[in-house]
Amino acid sequence: MLAVAITETSQVGEARRLCVEVAQEAGFDTAGVGRVALVATELATNLLKHGGGGELLCGPWSDPAHSDPSHAGLDLLALDRGPGMRDPGLCLRDGYSTAGTSGTGLGAVRRNARLFRLQSAPGSGSAVLARLAIAASRPTPDGLAIQDHSPMDLSPAWGAVTVPHRGERACGDAWTAISEGALRVFLMADGLGHGPDAAHAAAEAVRRFRQAPLRPPGAILEAIHQALRPTRGAAVAIARVDAARGAVTFAGIGNIGAAVVAGTEIRRMLSHNGTAGHQLRRIQEFEYPWPDGAVLVMHSDGLASSWWPPRQAGLLALHPTLAAALLYRDHARGRDDCCVLVAATPASIPDD
Missing domain, CATH: 3.60.40.10 (PPM-type phosphatase domain)
Known part of the structure; x- marks a missing residue:
């Protein structure tokens, strides 16, 4: 995985470019690269606005037991040591924000990820895992990408x-x-x-x-x-x-x-x-x-x-x-x- 320190605004663009490059090398199509760019931008922006800065990791993911595209993709990890979230579930709702923004960042990340995981607690910082598949996600009726029942989620532990x-x-x-x-x-x-x-x-x-x-x-x-x-x-x-x-x-x-x-x-x-x-x-x-x-x-x-x-x-x-x-x-x-x-x-x- 490659790492980008996110401490000021210009590094958001650097993180996006790096993740796009890794996605292209991994075999994502144009639409998939666009999803990666969006997720990278939202995660990096969140690190600045809510985490006081942090680090974004990006690297290919695959399940050695399978070769089809539904078991391969890209992991993006946003890590910070900021104040953390009192109510992570509330922070995932569109329209909720503690920084005066539109409050769609983490919700957009979750909708575009095949697998989404968030860990945060007051005083302990936050960590977000967004796993994107090379094969496009199948949408659910509410527009969310399939997450908890996808092959990428139920892969070897x-x-x-x-x-x-x-x-x-x-x-x-x-x-x-x-x-x-x-x-x-x-x-x-x-x-x-x-x-x-x-x-x-x-x-x-x-x-x-x-x-x-x-x-x-x-x-x-x-x-x-x-x-x-x-x-x-x-x-x-x-x-x-x-x-x-x-x-x-x-x-x-x-x-x-x-x-x-x-x-x-x-x-x-x-x-x-x-x-x-x-x-x-x-x-x-x-x-x-x-x-x-x-x-x-x-x-x-x-x-x-x-x-x-x-x-x-x-x-x-x-x-x-x-x-x-x-x-x-x-x-x-x-x-x-x-x-x-x-x-x-x-x-x-x-x-x-």
Whole structure:
């Protein structure tokens, strides 16, 4: 995802142009690009007027389990640390405004998004997720785009944000995931340093993982280690969640953080020191319990390890992409690429 800081009016146009560019690269048609431009403008304007400034993230979204356009699109995330909203539902109504405007901003965003999520509370800032599909939304009788029952909303229960080092477009962090029945497997890679060479190493780890994602994590990690020898190397971690067995198998090299959270309890998972592709002492798998309702959090070292407990109660019960974005907002170090992945138990994903 690309990020634009929104602190003054001219950056609204910058955010719109960036989102339009990303939408065109993703394959949106002319009408779709127009929807993206509108949503980006409204979100960026809201950040200025109501959040005291903030950050707009924009990046492609797709479901690895599907290839049709209804499962691909663009995520826009507006994040601020402003005063927050006392009544988020009221703020979504057309005509309601606390800034003396027409009060159609968030309502327009929701109407044009295939998936819309909002989290806000007084004193805690706000976060908005708007997911737009490459395929046009089917309108409902009241003119709203289908949201809560769309394939994009009921996709596998994970979400992530990946943001490059400030001022760069190539991100040295990458992730991917697959789902097979009750089995879900997640990979995260952090290429050494940042920039194009780090991005190449991380992308190579993703490519090798996708060749045989259902093998044991240790075996996949060994294959990635060999594949990354011509690159600058990467920290890599793989988590294999087997809900039927109630267990997660984990193997990692380097400083990818990973934890299983169940209620108020957290279990951090162990990686060995080293760099995939270069220095490696050993590869070892560890198994941890996966209780009902558990949540997996993985992150690169661009996120501070002190993210637990989250600053907002109930954060990990939110839509996974929104939860990942809030962890990024509140705990990113700000001096490196940053990747945060949240994977929830599918039944725990909120539908409204």
